[in-house]
Amino acid sequence: MGDHNVNYLEAKKGLKSWLVTVDHKRIGLMYLFSVLFFFLAGGVFALLFRAELLTAKGDMVSADTYNTFFTLHGVIMVFLVIIPSVPAALGNFVLPLQLGAKDVAFPKLNLLSLYIFWIGATMALGTIIVGTLDPTLIGRVDTGWTFYTPYSSNGGTAVIWMTLAAFILGFSSILTGMNFIVTIHRLRAPGLTWFRLPLFIWAIYATSIIQVMATPVLGITLLLLIMENVVGIGIFNPNLGGDPVLFQHFFWFYSHPAVYIMILPGMAVQSELIAVFSQKKLFGYKYVAFSSLAIAIISFIVWGHHMFVSGQSELLSMIFSFLTFLVAIPSGVKIFNWVATMYKGSISLKTPMLWALNFMFLFTIGGLTGLHLGTLSTDVHLHDTYFVVAHFHYVMMGGTLMTFVGGIFYWWPKMTGYTYNENLGRASAIIVFIGFNVTFLIQFVMGAQGMPRRYYQYIEQYEKFHVVSTIGAFILLVGFLIAAFALVQSLIQKNKAPDNPWKARSLEWTHTATPPVEHNFIGQPVVEYGPYDYDAPMVVETLESLEAKGQPYQFSEA
Amino acid sequence: MDETQKFFDDMTKMKVQAANEWWTPDAVTQAAQTVDGVYNLITIVCVIFFVGIIVPMFYFTWKYHRKSEEQVAVSQEDHSTFLEILWSAGPMVLLFYLFFVGFRGFLDLRVEPEGAMEVGVRAYQWGWEFQYSEDFEGNPTKCTTKVNFNEPLYLPTQRPVKFIMTSSDVLHSFYLPSFRQKGDVIPGRYNTVWVEAPADKADDYTLFCTEYCGRSHSQMAATLRFVDPPEFNKWLKEKQKTSCGGVSLKRGKQIYDGVCKTCHSLDGSKGTGPTFKGLWAKEETLEDGSKVTVDETYVQESILKPNAKIVKGYPAAMPAQELDEDEIKSMFKFLQSVK
Ligand SMILES: [Cu+2]
Ligand SMILES: [Cu+2]
Numbered sequence: 001m002g003d004h005n006v007n008y009l010e011a012k013k014g015l016k017s018w019l020v021t022v023d024h025k026r027i028g029l030m031y032l033f034s035v036l037f038f039f040l041a042g043g044v045f046a047l048l049f050r051a052e053l054l055t056a057k058g059d060m061v062s063a064d065t066y067n068t069f070f071t072l073h074g075v076i077m078v079f080l081v082i083i084p085s086v087p088a089a090l091g092n093f094v095l096p097l098q099l100g101a102k103d104v105a106f107p108k109l110n111l112l113s114l115y116i117f118w119i120g121a122t123m124a125l126g127t128i129i130v131g132t133l134d135p136t137l138i139g140r141v142d143t144g145w146t147f148y149t150p151y152s153s154n155g156g157t158a159v160i161w162m163t164l165a166a167f168i169l170g171f172s173s174i175l176t177g178m179n180f181i182v183t184i185h186r187l188r189a190p191g192l193t194w195f196r197l198p199l200f201i202w203a204i205y206a207t208s209i210i211q212v213m214a215t216p217v218l219g220i221t222l223l224l225l226i227m228e229n230v231v232g233i234g235i236f237n238p239n240l241g242g243d244p245v246l247f248q249h250f251f252w253f254y255s256h257p258a259v260y261i262m263i264l265p266g267m268a269v270q271s272e273l274i275a276v277f278s279q280k281k282l283f284g285y286k287y288v289a290f291s292s293l294a295i296a297i298i299s300f301i302v303w304g305h306h307m308f309v310s311g312q313s314e315l316l317s318m319i320f321s322f323l324t325f326l327v328a329i330p331s332g333v334k335i336f337n338w339v340a341t342m343y344k345g346s347i348s349l350k351t352p353m354l355w356a357l358n359f360m361f362l363f364t365i366g367g368l369t370g371l372h373l374g375t376l377s378t379d380v381h382l383h384d385t386y387f388v389v390a391h392f393h394y395v396m397m398g399g400t401l402m403t404f405v406g407g408i409f410y411w412w413p414k415m416t417g418y419t420y421n422e423n424l425g426r427a428s429a430i431i432v433f434i435g436f437n438v439t440f441l442i443q444f445v446m447g448a449q450g451m452p453r454r455y456y457q458y459i460e461q462y463e464k465f466h467v468v469s470t471i472g473a474f475i476l477l478v479g480f481l482i483a484a485f486a487l488v489q490s491l492i493q494k495n496k497a498p499d500n501p502w503k504a505r506s507l508e509w510t511h512t513a514t515p516p517v518e519h520n521f522i523g524q525p526v527v528e529y530g531p532y533d534y535d536a537p538m539v540v541e542t543l544e545s546l547e548a549k550g551q552p553y554q555f556s557e558a
Numbered sequence: 559m560d561e562t563q564k565f566f567d568d569m570t571k572m573k574v575q576a577a578n579e580w581w582t583p584d585a586v587t588q589a590a591q592t593v594d595g596v597y598n599l600i601t602i603v604c605v606i607f608f609v610g611i612i613v614p615m616f617y618f619t620w621k622y623h624r625k626s627e628e629q630v631a632v633s634q635e636d637h638s639t640f641l642e643i644l645w646s647a648g649p650m651v652l653l654f655y656l657f658f659v660g661f662r663g664f665l666d667l668r669v670e671p672e673g674a675m676e677v678g679v680r681a682y683q684w685g686w687e688f689q690y691s692e693d694f695e696g697n698p699t700k701c702t703t704k705v706n707f708n709e710p711l712y713l714p715t716q717r718p719v720k721f722i723m724t725s726s727d728v729l730h731s732f733y734l735p736s737f738r739q740k741g742d743v744i745p746g747r748y749n750t751v752w753v754e755a756p757a758d759k760a761d762d763y764t765l766f767c768t769e770y771c772g773r774s775h776s777q778m779a780a781t782l783r784f785v786d787p788p789e790f791n792k793w794l795k796e797k798q799k800t801s802c803g804g805v806s807l808k809r810g811k812q813i814y815d816g817v818c819k820t821c822h823s824l825d826g827s828k829g830t831g832p833t834f835k836g837l838w839a840k841e842e843t844l845e846d847g848s849k850v851t852v853d854e855t856y857v858q859e860s861i862l863k864p865n866a867k868i869v870k871g872y873p874a875a876m877p878a879q880e881l882d883e884d885e886i887k888s889m890f891k892f893l894q895s896v897k
Pocket of ligand 2: 731770
C-alpha cells in the first residue's frame, strides 16, 4: 500500500502498478494515451488518401489500397477514437472527482473495460493488418466503416472479425456506461444534488444510457451476420433469400444513437469550458441538462434518415424526416444557452477556451447543414456526396474532437501536475481552426456540385476543390503536432501547476491537490453550492473538517 | 489493360454542367429547380442562424474580455424562461415549414407522371446496362435491347423516363446530379427513379454510382445522352440490329467491352480474372488441382455460375452474369477469336 497522501502518479511505481491498477485516474490516462495513439493512426490514413485525391486520376496508390485507407480511417476514428475519447478517457479521470467520490462504483469492472477495449482494438487492427497483407486469407477490410451488405458478406470473413471487434469494443463501452450510471446515482458527495451536478456529468449520464441501450443491437446484428456466413441462413444476402436493406436498418438503429454517443460527451466538456472561462453561471442549466436526455431519447427514432433513397417507403421517410427536425431543437437550445452564458461574463481566452470557441463555430455549421440533409428533397441530391462528408466532420471532428482536445488542455494540469506553454496551446487551436475550415468548408461545395463520396478517381471539374481540401488536411497536421508538442514539452519542463488555475468551482479543482492524491480527496468533500456559482464565497469543507469545527454537516438547499 | 486504363482516364473528362461552380449544378427539370429553391432557402436560414450565434459570440468575447485577473462577471443572470421558450419554439415553427416544403419536393421526385417510358437498369460490379423495351411512341422493340455504359446511353427528351433498377451483385446507387435525382440499386429488389428533359435541354448528362460497391466504384460514370425523339428512335433501331441479331462475333465483342473487360484482359496480362488470350480449348487448372478443358459447357458454367469452378490462383470474385442463350453463344465466338 502506498501513502494515501501522495499524488496518484507517485503512489505506486512500475509498469505493473499501472497494468493492475483500479484507480480510475490511471485507467483514464491509459485510455487517453491509447486514444491519442489511434488518433495518430487514423490521421495518417486520412493524409494518405487526401494525397491520392490531389489529382482526378487514380495514380498514387491502387484503387484497392485507397479503399482500404478510407475504411481504416473511418473505423479507427469512429470506434477507437471518438467513441472512447471523452467518456472513457476524460470521463474516467474526471467523473469520480467531480462527484466527490473515491473511485467509480466498480473499480475492477472499470479495469476490465479497459482490457476489453484493448482486446477489441487489437482485434480490429489485427484484422486490418492481416486483411491488407494477404487479402486471400480473410478478405480485405475495404467496406467502409458502415459494412453494408451484401458487399461486406462477399469479401471473406474480415467483416465478421471487424464487427466482432466493434462488438467487443461496444462491450467495453456498455460496461463503462453502466459503471458511470451507478456511480452517478450512488456516489455523489453530501450536498451534491442532481441539480448541483456539473453539466459534464449530466451529458455523460445521457451518453451512458444510450451506450447501454443501443450497443446490444450491434451485437444482434453481428450474430445475424455470423449465422448467415457460417450456417448459411439468409438474412441480409439476397442470394440466400435475405434482404440487404435490413442490414442498413440494423446498422443505423445502433449507429444513429452512436452519433450521439459521440457528440453528447463533446457537449459535456463544452458546458464546463464555457462556464469556467466566462466565470459565469451556466445559462439555462436545467434546459441544458434535460436537452441531453431529450437527445438521448429522440436519437433512437431517427435512424431512417440515412435511408431516404434506399427505396424505403415514402411514408416512412416522411416520419423519419419529421423526427430528425425534432432532434435539432435540443441541440440548438444548448448552443443558445452557451452563447447566453458568455453574455456579461469575464471571458478569458486561455487555450481550452479557444478550443471551446472552435467547437461553437464548427459545430454550429455542422448542425445547421444537417438541415439540408434532414430535408427530404435536398437529401436526395446530397446523400452520399461530399456534402455529407463535410457535415459529419463538422459535427464529429468540429464538435467532439475539438472539445476533447480542449478538455485535455483543461484537465492536463490536474492530470499531470504541470502547466504547458500557453502560446503554443493557443497557436495550435488557431491553426487547427484554419486547417479544419480549409479542408472541409470546400467539401460542402463539392457535394452540392455532385461529387460522390468514397471515390478513388473523379471528374476533373472537382480537382481544384480537392487540392484545397488536401492542403487543409496538412495544415491540420501542423496544428495537431503543435498541440502534441506543447503537451510533451510540459512533461519535460515540469512547471508546477497551481491547484486551481482556472478558478473553477467543481470538486476536482477545489477539494483536491494537483495532481490528486491516490484516493482523490483527504476526507469526504461536502458541496454547498452549484457547480458554476462563481459569486458564492468559496467553501472548501469536508465532513471531517466540519466535525472538527464542531458544526457537523447538515444539508441546506441554499 | 491499357484499353481499360484509357476508358477510366477518359471518364475524368466527363462534365456536370454548372454555370455557377460554387453552388448546385444547372437544374434540368422543374423538380430539380424546386429542390434548388429549398436548398437556397435552407442555406439562407443557416446563414441567419449562424450569424445570430457567432456574431454575439465574438462580440461577447471582445466586450467581456477579462482584462485583469481579478475581474469578475458583470452579472450572474442564469436563466430566462422567456428566452428558452423563444429559442425552442421559434426554430420549431421554421423547421416544420422546412420539413413540409422538403416533403412536397420529395413527392415530386418520387412520383412519376402518367405515361412514362420505362427503361430497365441493371447495375453490376462495375458498370451499368440499360434495357430498352419500347421506343418513344411506345412501340415495343424486337427484343429487350441492352446497351452498356461504355458508350453513351440515349434517352428521348420531352417524355418522362422511368428507370426500373436492380443490381446483379451488391448495392449501387443511381445518381444524376443535374436532375437532383438518386435511388439505390438493390439486388433482388426493384427501385425506381424518373426524369424528364425538356426539348431545349437535349445534352449529355453524367451518371454516377453513389453507393460504395468496391474497387471500381468511382469508375462507374456513364453518359446519358438526351436527344430529340426522332433521333432517339433512329438510335434505338440501330441498336436493335446488334442486340436482337442472334449470334454474332460483333455481339460477343460488345458484351466483352461492356461487361467483362474490367476483369479479363485480351493481351495476356493478369487482371481480377484470368486473361482471355488463348483461353479457348486450353487445359485449365482449378483450385482443387483438377484439370478441365475450356469448351462450351465450361464457359457457359463460368458465366452463369462462376463460383462452381474456381480457377487456381484467383479469388471467387466473378459475379454471375445474366446472359441469354444467344449472348452466351456470341461470347463463344468472341472467345474463339481471341488467339
Ligand atoms: Cu443519423
Ligand atoms: Cu458504386
